[in-house]
Amino acid sequence: xxxxxxxxxxxxxxxxxxxxxxxxxxxxxxxxxxxxxxxxxxxxxxxxxxxxxxxxxxxxxxxxxxxxxxxxxxxxxxxxxxxxxxxxxxxxxxxxxxxxxxxxxxxxxxxxxxxxxxxxxxxxxxxxxxxxxxxxxxxxxxxxxxxxxxxxxxxxxxxxxxxxxxxxxxxxxxxxxxx
Amino acid sequence: xxxxxxxxxxxxxxxxxxxxxxxxxxxxxxxxxxxxxxxxxxxxxxxxxxxxxxxxxxxxxxxxxxxxxxxxxxxxxxxxxxxxxxxxxxxxxxxxxxxxxxxxxxxxxxxxxxxxxxxxxxxxxxxxxxxxxxxxxxxxxxxxxxxxxxxxxxxxxxxxxxxxxxxxxxxxxxxxxxx
Amino acid sequence: xxxxxxxxxxxxxxxxxxxxxxxxxxxxxxxxxxxxxxxxxxxxxxxxxxxxxxxxxxxxxxxxxxxxxxxxxxxxxxxxxxxxxxxxxxxxxxxxxxxxxxxxxxxxxxxxxxxxxxxxxxxxxxxxxxxxxxxxxxxxxxxxxxxxxxxxxxxxxxxxxxxxxxxxxxxxxxxxxxx
Amino acid sequence: xxxxxxxxxxxxxxxxxxxxxxxxxxxxxxxxxxxxxxxxxxxxxxxxxxxxxxxxxxxxxxxxxxxxxxxxxxxxxxxxxxxxxxxxxxxxxxxxxxxxxxxxxxxxxxxxxxxxxxxxxxxxxxxxxxxxxxxxxxxxxxxxxxxxxxxxxxxxxxxxxxxxxxxxxxxxxxxxxxx
Numbered sequence: 027x028x029x030x031x032x033x034x035x036x037x038x039x040x041x042x043x044x045x046x047x048x049x050x051x052x053x054x055x056x057x058x059x060x061x062x063x064x065x066x067x068x069x070x071x072x073x074x075x076x077x078x079x080x081x082x083x084x085x086x087x088x089x090x091x092x093x094x095x096x097x098x099x100x101x102x103x104x105x106x107x108x109x110x111x112x113x114x115x116x117x118x119x120x121x122x123x124x125x126x127x128x129x130x131x132x133x134x135x136x137x138x139x140x141x142x143x144x145x146x147x148x149x150x151x152x153x154x155x156x157x158x159x160x161x162x163x164x165x166x167x168x169x170x171x172x173x174x175x176x177x178x179x180x181x182x183x184x185x186x187x188x189x190x191x192x193x194x195x196x197x198x199x200x201x202x203x204x205x
Numbered sequence: 206x207x208x209x210x211x212x213x214x215x216x217x218x219x220x221x222x223x224x225x226x227x228x229x230x231x232x233x234x235x236x237x238x239x240x241x242x243x244x245x246x247x248x249x250x251x252x253x254x255x256x257x258x259x260x261x262x263x264x265x266x267x268x269x270x271x272x273x274x275x276x277x278x279x280x281x282x283x284x285x286x287x288x289x290x291x292x293x294x295x296x297x298x299x300x301x302x303x304x305x306x307x308x309x310x311x312x313x314x315x316x317x318x319x320x321x322x323x324x325x326x327x328x329x330x331x332x333x334x335x336x337x338x339x340x341x342x343x344x345x346x347x348x349x350x351x352x353x354x355x356x357x358x359x360x361x362x363x364x365x366x367x368x369x370x371x372x373x374x375x376x377x378x379x380x381x382x383x384x
Numbered sequence: 385x386x387x388x389x390x391x392x393x394x395x396x397x398x399x400x401x402x403x404x405x406x407x408x409x410x411x412x413x414x415x416x417x418x419x420x421x422x423x424x425x426x427x428x429x430x431x432x433x434x435x436x437x438x439x440x441x442x443x444x445x446x447x448x449x450x451x452x453x454x455x456x457x458x459x460x461x462x463x464x465x466x467x468x469x470x471x472x473x474x475x476x477x478x479x480x481x482x483x484x485x486x487x488x489x490x491x492x493x494x495x496x497x498x499x500x501x502x503x504x505x506x507x508x509x510x511x512x513x514x515x516x517x518x519x520x521x522x523x524x525x526x527x528x529x530x531x532x533x534x535x536x537x538x539x540x541x542x543x544x545x546x547x548x549x550x551x552x553x554x555x556x557x558x559x560x561x562x563x
Numbered sequence: 564x565x566x567x568x569x570x571x572x573x574x575x576x577x578x579x580x581x582x583x584x585x586x587x588x589x590x591x592x593x594x595x596x597x598x599x600x601x602x603x604x605x606x607x608x609x610x611x612x613x614x615x616x617x618x619x620x621x622x623x624x625x626x627x628x629x630x631x632x633x634x635x636x637x638x639x640x641x642x643x644x645x646x647x648x649x650x651x652x653x654x655x656x657x658x659x660x661x662x663x664x665x666x667x668x669x670x671x672x673x674x675x676x677x678x679x680x681x682x683x684x685x686x687x688x689x690x691x692x693x694x695x696x697x698x699x700x701x702x703x704x705x706x707x708x709x710x711x712x713x714x715x716x717x718x719x720x721x722x723x724x725x726x727x728x729x730x731x732x733x734x735x736x737x738x739x740x741x742x
Contacts, residue, residue, distance in 0.1 A: 067298030119246030128481040196736035204729035375557035383550035425656030477604030
């Protein structure tokens with residue numbers, strides 16, 4: 027099995043073509059940190075997805091995925107949320123496309139960047155409040171809604187892969203909710 | 206009659222005290238640009254309030270108001286929206302307090318700053334999506350929902366006071382919706 | 385002649401490969417608005433580049449270019465500035481990679497997006513203060529340092545292509561310098 | 564001795580008047596995180612100030628201070644940097660006044676807010692690169708330039724007061740330099 031995820035197939039890109047373009051140009055990604063807000067808009071919970079990788083073990087990540095050819099960023103954000111959280115999540119797609127952070131993923135370890143053995147990606151990171159019901163989908167085992175304090179715990183951060191521990195810390199900081 | 210607005214009175218500050226502090230320190234304000242979003246999160250309409258000032262004529266402004274002592278910014282945002290748009294507006298209070306702009310108002314005309322004859326104010330500007338029903342309240346005559354193109358028309362911009370024409374242009378730019 | 389710019393060639397990508405990947409995935413770009421600041425940090429001048437396209441006429445644009453495979457964003461920003469402004473420009477590369485805007489370019493006209501007949505690109509837009517000497521390079525005929533008011537004039541905006549008129553307006557708004 | 568700092572005196576505000584306005588309205592503040600950048604713009608060091616408070620012990624803080632009546636934000640940023648780092652610091656005053664965070668300080672402990680026993684303040688937080696020579700001034704004992712990793716150490720964070728540990732973490736996250 028390849029590590030190409032289901033949504034990377036389809037009319038747009040075969041695994042061979044994806045492998046080819048990954049050796050030619052950086053990929054455009056979106057990283058989405060799903061959150062529950064209190065009624066006054068302040069951060070209540072951060073959603074972390076538990077995945078079970080082929081390599082074994084358990085990984086925590088945020089929602090992350092590729093932007094397809096001719097796909098608007100807002101559509102990519104909505105599509106990846108639906109893929110991981112299901113169709114009833116009722117996300118509030120950002121009114122502004124200004125991301126709170128831009129993450130660079132490189133195949134090799136680079137200081138100040140995240141790592142993705144598959145590719146070089148440039149990822150726009152958004153916080154997306156989710157008001158509806160969520161049900162882990164596809165390769166997501168479970169979605170855990172953690173308090174900011176829980177999400178920052180060493181044990182949780184240690185389970186985060188691809189730099190997503192730092193990404194979640196940055197999202198919590200951006201929302202003014204560091205303890 | 207004074208130009209002190211109703212919400213500046215109350216247990217916290219008499220007109221005399223307000224006059225006094227205005228001669229001593231800058232005031233903290235919030236500027237709120239209410240918007241209607243399309244289902245994909247993109248900007249549909251910008252809300253501009255029509256006011257009838259004592260001086261005569263008609264003014265267009267966004268929602269703008271003072272932050273009270275010990276009042277959290279999120280509460281001030283919610284309060285001023287309710288004051289101008291009524292209790293059924295269902296605003297999405299920002300998850301992050303990072304404003305898209307900071308506006309400085311000075312009593313005298315200063316390049317790059319807005320003007321407010323009453324005071325020196327530092328105002329945090331937010332775009333706030335509004336999902337519910339709005340009804341102009343208090344000293345607001347009417348709320349007009351304009352397309353980005355309409356809001357940028359010279360005639361509309363000319364009716365905007367206190368720099369709110371530039372503020373609306375900046376909000377539309379921040380939302381990626383300049384024509 | 386192709387519209388592939390010189391810096392897209394090199395060890396990384398032949399014109400054929402570039403054409404291929406452009407039909408497969410969105411390209412990662414950076415848009416850089418060069419500015420001169422006053423000593424207090426406020427905006428003095430905006431730099432617009434005058435280009436002479438094969439099609440004839442004159443175009444105004446900001447600095448814009450592709451991010452290469454394995455190239456950090458900061459390096460891409462520095463490289464494209466040097467390509468257009470020369471090696472003595474002394475740009476202040478942004479400390480934070482949070483862009484002030486994200487621009488989407490599509491081959492077809494799409495509301496709220498910019499147009500680029502060659503490709504789908506996602507571009508991170510930065511304002512970069514430039515302290516040194518600049519000399520238009522490569523396919524740039526001239527760099528004009530305009531006041532914010534001049535840059536917003538209809539005649540100047542009409543010469544801007546690829547949505548760069550709106551991009552410059554957005555940069556001026558972001559810097560709080562709309563007249 | 565009063566806890567009024569020297570720069571709050573002067574023509575504008577006596578201690579009595581300052582006490583009075585503090586009981587009436589929130590104060591406008593700026594928080595400045597001074598940083599050293601590498602030549603590519605990435606974060607090298609974070610500056611933390613060591614202060615010796617009347618209460619004894621040692622405190623670490625960033626640069627923080629009040630905005631005076633009729634004082635532009637850029638001038639307040641420059642003035643507070645000069646007060647703490649001396650006249651040769653050569654700070655790069657921000658081109659945009661959009662802060663990376665807005666901090667609320669309340670006299671009582673409030674979740675998600677910082678604490679300041681003296682007052683309610685709303686503070687705009689900026690990262691300011693400093694290129695020149697710094698010398699701790701006034702009530703600052705010393706300025707320590709720490710690597711991001713050092714600044715995030717528990718021992719250092721424990722010496723930070725007024726929420727400035729979280730503020731520094733947020734600044735490091737904003738600069739994409741969380742380890």
